[in-house]
Amino acid sequence: MRYRWHTGSVAWLIHRITGILLTLYIFLHLYVLSNLKDPESYREMMALMNHPLIKLSEVGLLGLVLAHALNGVRVTLLEFGVPTKLQKRLFWVAFTTGVILFIAGGMPILGGGH
Numbered sequence: 001m002r003y004r005w006h007t008g009s010v011a012w013l014i015h016r017i018t019g020i021l022l023t024l025y026i027f028l029h030l031y032v033l034s035n036l037k038d039p040e041s042y043r044e045m046m047a048l049m050n051h052p053l054i055k056l057s058e059v060g061l062l063g064l065v066l067a068h069a070l071n072g073v074r075v076t077l078l079e080f081g082v083p084t085k086l087q088k089r090l091f092w093v094a095f096t097t098g099v100i101l102f103i104a105g106g107m108p109i110l111g112g113g114h
Contacts, residue, residue, distance in 0.1 A: 015067075018067045018071070022064055025064070059109050066105075067098055070097055
């Protein structure tokens, strides 16, 4: 018997994975911040922030935040009584909104928004 992936299952998996990755990011972020006590290490870190790989990771972080937040809104609407038969439509509205916001937010990060 094969398992069929339904929209709700995919949304659940996306929400869990993005939540775990965002939690790991918070710990990494706090570690980096705790090591920026002197002005020289701060200047070095700010210089590193212009590296293309760092810019790409910032766009990835934007994608994680958008996916987790918009899926959270979808789950909240379902918890507040929106009929579950609308779950698939809510997923695609959240997905489309996320793609639009990802493009709009990612362009300035990568330098294409000036």
